[in-house]
Amino acid sequence: MNQHTYLRAYMAGIVFPTVFLLVIATAFAMMRYVFNIPVPIERVIVFPMAVVPNLWGLWNMLFVALRGHLHLSIGLHGALLPILLAPRGIVVASLLNFPIPNFAAHAFPIAAPVGLIVYYLAWKYLVSFFNRVLELA
Amino acid sequence: MSNQENEKQLQALLKQTLAPVKNTELQRDLWPQMLRRLDAQPLRVPWFDWALAALTAAALLFFPGTIPALFYHL
Numbered sequence: 001m002n003q004h005t006y007l008r009a010y011m012a013g014i015v016f017p018t019v020f021l022l023v024i025a026t027a028f029a030m031m032r033y034v035f036n037i038p039v040p041i042e043r044v045i046v047f048p049m050a051v052v053p054n055l056w057g058l059w060n061m062l063f064v065a066l067r068g069h070l071h072l073s074i075g076l077h078g079a080l081l082p083i084l085l086a087p088r089g090i091v092v093a094s095l096l097n098f099p100i101p102n103f104a105a106h107a108f109p110i111a112a113p114v115g116l117i118v119y120y121l122a123w124k125y126l127v128s129f130f131n132r133v134l135e136l137a
Numbered sequence: 138m139s140n141q142e143n144e145k146q147l148q149a150l151l152k153q154t155l156a157p158v159k160n161t162e163l164q165r166d167l168w169p170q171m172l173r174r175l176d177a178q179p180l181r182v183p184w185f186d187w188a189l190a191a192l193t194a195a196a197l198l199f200f201p202g203t204i205p206a207l208f209y210h211l
Contacts, residue, residue: 017211020211024208024211031205048211052210085210089210110200110202111203111207113196114203114207115206115207115210117190118211124186125182
């Protein structure tokens, strides 16, 4: 299996966020329609639904393309992605007039390092596993 | 038409319909791949990663406001 390397890298990259999207969509729908939280989540749901999985796929393609040149571990490579994603998420939210709830704004100093750690672990163990399955390792 | 004739006719029809299978041999030897799988080291998680996972779990537990922010970016 040594053909279409970048296509396989893209597919290995999008598996985890795409599957996890079910959890996110369920949680968001519960918050909005069961607990009646007055935050219009549907305005910004496009970001985790479309942008995040695609960026994971493209980021894994970049990892595969650069692995011969840069000796960066896949965990650290993945941990760099939130630095790219977070500002875009905030821009999308502000462009769509999404009112960021106070509790989320106050949680930012904790959420930022937690996000980096979650991405580091997800890339080190999950994306790396999918890369091995698709014989990209 | 007797039973024997019927069977012969059925046999002929089946042979005509089901073409003989070609290329039944494997295209490549799978044993080296199997040996590589057997030799592969089991996944070992270093203590540092356990610590990071515990730290994350604690942060999510004590600051649940981080969960929606994390979900939004995941």
